[in-house]
Amino acid sequence: MRSTASSTTERIRDAAVARFGRDGFSAGLRTIAADAGVTAGLVVHHFGSKDGLRQACDAYVLGVIRSEKMRATTSGSAAGMLAQLAEIEQFGPLALYAVRSMQAGGELATAFIEHMVSDAEEYLAAGVEAGTIRPSRDPAGRARYLTFQGMGSLMLWISMHPEMVSVDDFRSALREISDQITLPALELFTEGLFVDRTMLDSYLMYVPDPPGGPAVP
Incomplete structure (x- = not known):
């Protein structure tokens, strides 16, 4: 059973992910605290500062992305892929947060x-090891x-559809993106x-020092 402190920390973090995604990192601690139903002082108590809160959000979002990608690349299961697609809306706030992080610079x-990038290399390597992904040079x-x-591509889509950023924490927008690109991908x-x-x-003959690694048939 989760402790009260743990559940409060997660509630603040989730509220921050959603608010930073909607408004960017200019969003204030008082607004995030109100979203989480706590005081700004309690946010500072748990995270130390706004930068500390953002770092916690980064770690959480990166962890979820890595976990889901690892599951997708190593299972090789069509049923697993379809199950992830069926639940795609739940990742809307996280996807929007990731875009905001890159936009902030x-x-x-x-x-x-x-x-x-580092996580991608790791889960792709796991897919190669599992025999579900071809090796790369x-x-x-x-x-x-x-x-x-x-x-x-996610950033480009958002720039073309800015009105979708605040709609339902980006959940319906992520579903629309997924429906557009899954088949061609x-x-x-x-x-x-x-x-x-x-x-x-x-190209391999053209470059003076082509990458090594196994030849991919």
């Missing part, structure tokens, strides 16, 4: 995205590309894009 934003580069691609990830590897082979 600065050292915390850089640390946040670098942590995402450049695992670190692939992890960075997929992180930039995923978060960049699965086609690319499972069937590929080009009909042969001519462009890859040409």
Whole structure:
């Protein structure tokens, strides 16, 4: 059974994730405290400062993303994928928070995205080990590309639909994004894009020091 202190900390953290996602990091501690049903003093008591609260939010959001991605990349289960898609709305506040973190810039934003890249390399490696993902000549580069691609497309969608940012904590918006991109993403990830590897082979001959690693058939 969770302690009262633990449940209060989590309630404040969840309220902060949602508020920072909606309003950005200019949101004040009093507003977050009101959302959580506590005093601003209690927020400071648990997190020390606004930066401390943001760091706790970062750690939580990154942990959830890593856990869900690890589950998706290692299971190789269509049923598991469909179950995650069915629950996609619950990740709306976390997805919006991640975008706000990148938009804010600065050292915390850089640390946040670098942590995402590092986590991506780890769960992709776990997928390779589990036999659900093909190995890469450049695992670190692939992890960075997929992180930039995923978060960049999310940021672009939000810039095109700013009215959706505050709708239902971004839950319905994330469902709409998922419905638009899941099929083409699965086609690319499972069937590929080009009909042969001519462009890859040409590039490997072109670069003076191509990445090492196993050849991918």
